[in-house]
Amino acid sequence: MDTKEAQNLMRRIYLKRDKARGLERTLLRTFHELGELSDAILRDKGQASISDEIADVFAWLCSLANLLEIDLSQALLNKYNNACSRCGKVPCECTDSP
Numbered sequence: 450m451d452t453k454e455a456q457n458l459m460r461r462i463y464l465k466r467d468k469a470r471g472l473e474r475t476l477l478r479t480f481h482e483l484g485e486l487s488d489a490i491l492r493d494k495g496q497a498s499i500s501d502e503i504a505d506v507f508a509w510l511c512s513l514a515n516l517l518e519i520d521l522s523q524a525l526l527n528k529y530n531n532a533c534s535r536c537g538k539v540p541c542e543c544t545d546s547p
């Protein structure tokens with residue numbers, strides 16, 4: 450599944466609920482899911498758990514993008530255009546700390 454397909458899937462499954470919840474509460478849920486991902490990583494809960502949590506974070510990010518009517522795939526292309534958004538290189542050659 451590519452980014453556009455994922456965003457469309459989340460739109461079909463959740464847009465009605467996302468609209469009912471609203472932008473601010475959807476943003477809070479996204480932070481909540483990011484906290485769960487952080488917990489899974491920092492407490493070393495294993496690859497399966499981390500994989501579930503990273504999928505949740507991406508799904509909630511899709512919900513946010515859907516509410517904001519932002520095409521995530523296009524946003525990524527606009528920002529990164531197949532290279533680092535700052536130095537334009539692959540791999541990144543920025544000299545600040547990673």
Ligand SMILES: [Zn+2]
Nearest residue numbers: 533536541543
């Ligand atoms: Zn760079």
